[in-house]
Amino acid sequence: MPESPIRKLAPFAEQAKKRGIEVIHLNIGQPDIPTPESALKAVREAQVEVLSYSPSEGTSAYRKKLARYYQGVNIPVDETEIIVTTGGSEALSIAIGVVCDAQDELIVPEPFYANYNGFATANNVTVAPLPTRIEDNFALGSIEQFESLITPKTKAILLCNPGNPTGYVYRETELSQVLTLAKKHDIFVIVDEVYREFVYGVPFTSMLSLAGSEQHVILIDSVSKRYSMCGARIGCLVSKNKGVLAAALKFCQARLSPPTYAQIASEAALETPQSYFESVNREYTQRRDVLMEALAKIPGVRVGAPSGAFYCMVELPVADADHFAQWMLSDFQDQGQTVMVAPGSGFYASPGKGKNQVRIAYVLEQARIKRAVELLAIALTQYPQQ
Amino acid sequence: MPESPIRKLAPFAEQAKKRGIEVIHLNIGQPDIPTPESALKAVREAQVEVLSYSPSEGTSAYRKKLARYYQGVNIPVDETEIIVTTGGSEALSIAIGVVCDAQDELIVPEPFYANYNGFATANNVTVAPLPTRIEDNFALGSIEQFESLITPKTKAILLCNPGNPTGYVYRETELSQVLTLAKKHDIFVIVDEVYREFVYGVPFTSMLSLAGSEQHVILIDSVSKRYSMCGARIGCLVSKNKGVLAAALKFCQARLSPPTYAQIASEAALETPQSYFESVNREYTQRRDVLMEALAKIPGVRVGAPSGAFYCMVELPVADADHFAQWMLSDFQDQGQTVMVAPGSGFYASPGKGKNQVRIAYVLEQARIKRAVELLAIALTQYPQQ
Known part of the structure; x- marks a missing residue:
């Protein structure tokens, strides 16, 4: 059985949290939207x-x-x-x-x-x-x-x-x-x-x-x-x-x-009114727009523009996104915070593909998405490329 | 995928119920014991x-x-x-x-x-x-x-x-x-x-x-x-x-x-007190004893005596228990009632084995178990052996 790329960095996130660092999770599609009453x-x-x-x-x-x-x-x-x-x-x-x-x-x-x-x-x-x-x-x-x-x-x-x-x-x-x-x-x-x-x-x-x-x-x-x-x-x-x-x-x-x-x-x-979905979709549309706008400002970043779900694949200016994602958890922090992303290679079956990509889930509040992308941008400037 | 022997006769039971016949279920291990509060x-x-x-x-x-x-x-x-x-x-x-x-x-x-x-x-x-x-x-x-x-x-x-x-x-x-x-x-x-x-x-x-x-x-x-x-x-x-x-x-x-x-x-x-299990076990012990005593009275029946769980395998004086079990649902009733058992062959991987056996679950009240075995005994006397 292959390992889940969404969860395989979890031990590094745990260790970061034990060191007192706040980890913003862009790696997992667990929405923060309340379940219908x-x-x-x-x-x-x-x-x-x-x-x-x-x-x-x-x-x-x-x-x-x-x-x-x-x-x-x-x-x-x-x-x-x-x-x-x-x-x-x-x-x-x-x-x-x-x-x-x-x-x-x-x-x-x-x-x-x-x-x-x-x-x-x-x-x-x-x-x-x-x-x-x-x-x-x-x-x-x-x-x-x-x-x-x-x-x-x-x-x-x-x-x-x-x-x-x-x-x-x-x-x-x-x-x-x-x-x-x-x-x-x-x-x-x-x-x-x-x-x-x-x-x-x-x-x-x-x-x-x-x-x-x-x-x-x-x-x-x-x-x-x-x-x-x-x-x-x-x-x-x-x-x-x-x-x-x-x-x-x-x-x-x-x-x-x-x-x-x-x-x-x-x-x-199933009794949930249509207005629930409309307000949820408005929220996700805004989150997506905030994310796209913020990512567009980072040099060397390319995004597959999403029009559904709440994920996107993002190409980063790094050779090995697996290593970069792990490094952000183990060696990076800014004002006590870091960010967790899902390395892209796990979403490909073809060997070597997606090595410079990550998956980002935009299931957090807009302010947190902004801060997470800011952290990503800072991390990219500090990451020691091999 | 093989069919579940416990559930494969379900359509015949449904039809019997539609004809107004009460089906006593000895086929499935769904206990009637209340879930702990x-x-x-x-x-x-x-x-x-x-x-x-x-x-x-x-x-x-x-x-x-x-x-x-x-x-x-x-x-x-x-x-x-x-x-x-x-x-x-x-x-x-x-x-x-x-x-x-x-x-x-x-x-x-x-x-x-x-x-x-x-x-x-x-x-x-x-x-x-x-x-x-x-x-x-x-x-x-x-x-x-x-x-x-x-x-x-x-x-x-x-x-x-x-x-x-x-x-x-x-x-x-x-x-x-x-x-x-x-x-x-x-x-x-x-x-x-x-x-x-x-x-x-x-x-x-x-x-x-x-x-x-x-x-x-x-x-x-x-x-x-x-x-x-x-x-x-x-x-x-x-x-x-x-x-x-x-x-x-x-x-x-x-x-x-x-x-x-x-x-x-x-x-x-997990907070359930030990007394819950003791009273449940007393109840199942009695149900088992009631079942064993009743089955022992039917000519040609042999039982693998159970000392745990709430099932037993029962050998019946029939050539094809699959057919008999289905016949009890489709062609038999006594005072508006019949009984459902799980044919034994489905519990064997060796072809031909268990053909004259059925599995009985004793998860019902004692009076119902008694009546169910009574129905089984009557059915055996009426069943037209090929």
Whole structure:
């Protein structure tokens, strides 16, 4: 199993904190937005006597309401096409297990969410990375390049839309091209849409809203970011392919059920008014703008401009961002503060790629983002380049 | 993925209920014992504003208290040797992922908890079954037979103690023999002790309390049965082997964290007084006795007498218990009631074995157990043998 690039520097951060240094975390996507009160209240007031298993596919009440949510965002599914999982993580792991045997391949545009590699490895599946470029903000590039990666062992294409770590939001034409390719080669598209509600000023298209996607698309979703309830561990797998649903259910039955309290919270969270998302999106748009403006002022820094999620990949004027990120925790401080970023190499499968990049999550208050980028700029001037 | 034998007849039970028939469930180990009030109260009163990720290995507060619990039951571990998981299910799946590569083998005494097969299959690992006999109450048998199953691909022995579905509690001498064998061949023992607190009139020995077990034992545990909180989905993986812990942590980091609310409940559940377990054990002892007495009266029935957990394997005078179990749901009723059992074949990896057996869970009130066995007896007299 590969190590998580988001968490592997944690021991250095711990040591810095023990030395009395305040570490500003740009490395992890834990939003500071309050969880909707409806979700918290539902748990406080739940009448539980025996905290029993739920159905393996999740409670019917939750799946029914979830189906209505999807119908409202132009994804025509009913409750029988939704399986509740323990976070988007489990949905992804199950989707890979359903479509791949050992030694099969999964095509993933890189950079990608590092744990995709972990889930693939745990399933004995190989990731075939499709290179994308920071200069293009990580758009998909030519479909011919994509097609050249398909082999007899390719079972699926895995997309994250909006993208973690890139913040890229795929255009409808790109999604259509991918779907056409998948249908031509009779493979699946697994699309991770956990950041669906976080899109800033561009249109969002769900892969499962495309005509003809029914038999080929597996949608991965989660309440973690949408309702700022990462600790719930509730996600889901959505598909209109009955074979996929039947196979996924077997994986779910083996692990018995998703967590009960968290399903109660997630069901109630669906009552969250649209105004919540609007105010959250306004806040993230401002945070992104503050971050972009601040990064633009640092000499030698290049950013893949994000229009969704709350991450971006940033190229730094350093040869080894892994070393630089660790150095900021172990050897740098300014007025008792330092900053933690996620080294970029962990988001690439191609050896050597992303060495001068880091992922930044803009989930903090604007003033803290400003100060964090200031710290980054100071650190770059003091960092002894080898 | 194999189907769960515990849940595969669920559609027939649903149809019976739709026809107005009451189905008494002897098929599933969902206890009716109330969850301790301390656990429910802790969740009701938790001060949550942002339901955030916990550490991947679980909260430090919970792991510290858990370590004290283990020390109190003669398992000398500290918090750094405990990783909190999403149910015992996840702990098992991770343990298999840690010790096995694809195509490796796992030796498991059969009959075994059916989902072991699911977790092994999902990890591309093969189960090598060690036969045990209902006449011996499923004791381990000769260690030579055990050793003959070990090949260069064998990475671990997986034991369930007390056993699901057998109710067998391993003697210390049996455990010592298994440990000696594991050390001789340098393989692991994964021991699932989720029923540790449910032992009736015989001594219980934890594998991890044996001298010399440190580098070879991975303990799987769960709050599900102990505190009647199956829906929490909190378990743990315990080991004194640092390599195992480091590898397991990578799996845990990939899936981010175990559920937060459920950890709050689980931590508080540890305050449950010993008297709770004593009264629960008294109740289960009585239920077992009621079940054994009732089954003994049915001609042609043979039982592997259980001394732990709350299951037993029962041999019925039928050729195909799968068919009989389904027939009880689809074609039988007495005074508007029928009974659901788990067909035995699903608990065996050897083809053809367990065909005339079923697993019975005695998690219901005594009067209901009596009535359920009465229904079973009537059904056996009416069942048209092919």
